[in-house]
Amino acid sequence: MSRPCRRIEWSFSSAYDGSLTDAEKLTFDSHLAECTPCREGFAKFVRAMSDLAMLRPSGAVDDSFVTQLMGRVERAGTESGVGRISGVSGPFAGGRRIRAFVSHAVAAAIGIAATLAWGLASKDPHRGPLADVPREEPRPIGSIQYLPRMLPVRFEGEDRSFERNHRVEHVTESFSLRPGETLRSLPSQRVSISLAETGELLIEIERAALQDSGKRVHEIKFVELPSLVTVDRALVDEAVDELERRVVPRLGELDLKTSMASVFDAIARFERGAAPATTDRPTTPLPDPAPDEPEQDTESVSGDLTRNDSPTPSALEGAFEPATFIAGTTPTTIRREPDRTTLSLQGGLSTTIPELIALLDDEDAEIADLAAARLATIREDLELDPRLSGKLSPLPPAVEVVDRREGAFLPWFKNPFVREKATQRDVPAAERWTRWWRDNGLVIATGHRAVDR
């Protein structure tokens, strides 16, 4: 079809608006009557404008959006002292609703939330020291966008720097964020984001002295994704929220974490299953962990599957399955190599044990056996060693186990470095765990997947 006449086409918009003068309209209509391209072109123009009307906004704004926004507005007003919002009820009137919110990335928030949830849900008379402390609502500090296949992460968010210096105990953790995942921090935390020369993203989150002061340095490592998919973090959070509402009032904090671990594990399993059929993997292997990387700080259980025929380097190409990260309360890494599989967890017993329990039902028997083996070891540690009873004071599992000098993980009560850092205010969670274990009649034997409860 020929294009409309340029001069007439330029009048389409005015004709559509009805803003042509009488004389102009007469000229326009007369031309359209005689010129097919212009007539058809104008009809197409009007149809396009009519279809464009489909983009007009409709419906109501989402309530959750408004709630979140008003919360931010309230905080903005509080911080600046200008335009402080006043209201007659709800969060603006003071005192926020305590709400457990689990974030994969913020270990400090996890520690605080875990302690709070423990104090609220446990029947133990020895409640956590933070049981009555109102919780802070985590707020997003930015989102991580992933580039697939070993490419650096680009962070988009708000950079904030430390405002004061703390005497801190540096603990380096490593974990991976899924694409589109949002880092969240508590208002009491100070966040600093920087990009290392190696291209890794360094996020330092310093928490305030609610329980103890400390700083976490998160190193975002390169991660090869099993497939070009993202986890819709909002959906994950919805699932977590639903579990909180259903599980916490009935079963308590431990089972809540177990359930959440199952949720995230399901995500990980799905992503493994969604891996593309074609093995379009990079020829270069993943970089080995640097000597000071926190791989050594994690509680690691390795299943030795030594094979008689060691694969040649060419055979290794593509044989290495990418590490699967479970976006649980703490990072759980399952790394499969041609000759072994490694299960690594980070965190104290309060988070490690539920993760391991969740893995007992893993469809992969190898993983389940590793989890069972580790749980059996923990059981022995807790119960146990009669040589230790009465001689060592219990230590809180919330204290990170770091012993770079020995380069290996030690049970916390055997680690003089950890014991040195413990404070008397901390709740002896080991006793609580032992009591819980016995009360629930857990029987875990190495090599068995079933758990008797």
Add this chain to the structure above:
Amino acid sequence: MSDDVEVLGNHETAPPVPPTRMDRTSLADSHDPPDDELALRAAASDRDAFESLVRRYGPHLQAVVDHHVGDPHRGLDVAQEIWLKVFRALPRFRPEGSFRSWLFSIALNHVRDAARSERRSRVMYLDEFRFSGGSSLRHDPRGRTEEKAVIENALREVSEPFRSAVILVDVMQLSYEEAAESLGCRIGTVKSRVNRGRLAFRDEYDRLSSGATERRSLRDGGHA
């Protein structure tokens, strides 16, 4: 393209009558407080007044954002950032002007800055999946249909500043005066931009729709 795509070009040949442009300066119903009253009350720290403005113009502001920001999840964050800016700027709002013009002015400045920042970053947006037992359905929090997606994509192909002008006038239904106020230019300039933007949209829409029709024909057993 899905089977739901409408095959364009099957309309009657009689020239359709252009719709009458609504000349409204506010979305408030007759029994609701007018925009400038709510804005003044919100500037005086009235939480309910500010929330009313958010609910009244939330979908519109979100639509403006979405037309400029590719990622729907980021679009929600951007919309919140804009509302925060609006909240902080409320003491400077003058009731002689149109609130929604003022609102869209803030929004457009913000999304332009965000778009510039986006272009500088090396970010690739990956597909999304829905955590519901392995479904790989595309999850778009805006709930777009494929048809609307074609329209949006065509609009996105229109270059600035013409696209913003079309969005304000034809999507948000601002008057030319209000659009000029939002864009910070003369009415004649706005009309010129709208004109060029509309023609550009028509061309892009025609192109994208033709491609969709051809693919649909091929899928239905047509020849390449």
